[in-house]
Amino acid sequence: MTSSSPAGSPADQPILPDDPGRSLTVADPDGRGLRHVSVAGGTYTILVSGAETAGRYCLVEMLVPAGGGPPPHRHDFEEMFTLLEGELEFTFRGASQTVRAGSTVNVPANAPHAFRNVSGTTARMLCMCTPAGQDEFxxxxxxxxxxxxxxxxxxxxxxxxxxxxxxxxxxxxxxTEMVKA
Known part of the structure; x- marks a missing residue:
């Protein structure tokens, strides 16, 4: 069988056996046991922590108030946002664009970026970081x-x-580091 994957890629490696020490994670954002924290005036709920994914990723629900959002920054992990409600102005490498509910934005590692809620009401989104660690921050x-x-x-x-x-x-x-706008 031939493969189009580069040599040394996961396709060339056997699939590891199941790890029975890891369990299924089901996260109800309104359920018990989740951790909710206020960050920069918004409320972030840790839906799936890095501890639950062996550090592979984390998933955070973010409720961002009108006008809210982080200052320009960059970090060495991938970050993906799916906007569920509202509108955000995303600034990526100095260029801004408005993103509406239903959109997904992927921010490559090390790229300067920021977002600001421009919808006039609370924006709701999911943020996945890979590898995990942002949840701990x-x-x-x-x-x-x-x-x-x-x-x-x-x-x-x-x-x-x-x-x-x-x-x-x-x-x-x-x-992570903060960058000039």
Whole structure:
């Protein structure tokens, strides 16, 4: 049998046996046991953690308030967004475009990017990062909230400053850097 895959690719390797130590993950965003954190004024729910995928990827539901979104940044992992509700302005390598519900955006590793909710209402999207790790970053810098729909807390200026210092300290650990717009 011939293969069109390059030599040394997974197609040339046998499929590993099943790992019975890993289990099926079913994530109900409103169900019990999920972790919800407020990040940059939005609420992020860790649907599937890196711990559940042997570090292969993580899946996060993001509720982003009107006008919300991260500053320009880049990281060494792939990031994919599927916009379920709302409109976002995505900036990729300095060029911006509006993305509407139903669209999927893939951001290649190391590329500078940002997004901003321009819909005037809360945007809802799924964010998959591969490999995992972004879920841990969000949990480390976010403020825990009771549920995915609970209003995010309004931090004091002192709390915002402390979170900013924590983010800056953790960026290298999570292989992320902020970039100029």
């Amino acid at each position: 969000f949990l480390a810098v976010g403020i825990p909230v009771a549920s995915r729909t609970a209003p995010p807390p309004v931090p004091t200026p002192e709390q915002r400053a402390e979170t900013g210092r924590l983010v800056q300290a953790l960026l290298p650990k999570y292989r």
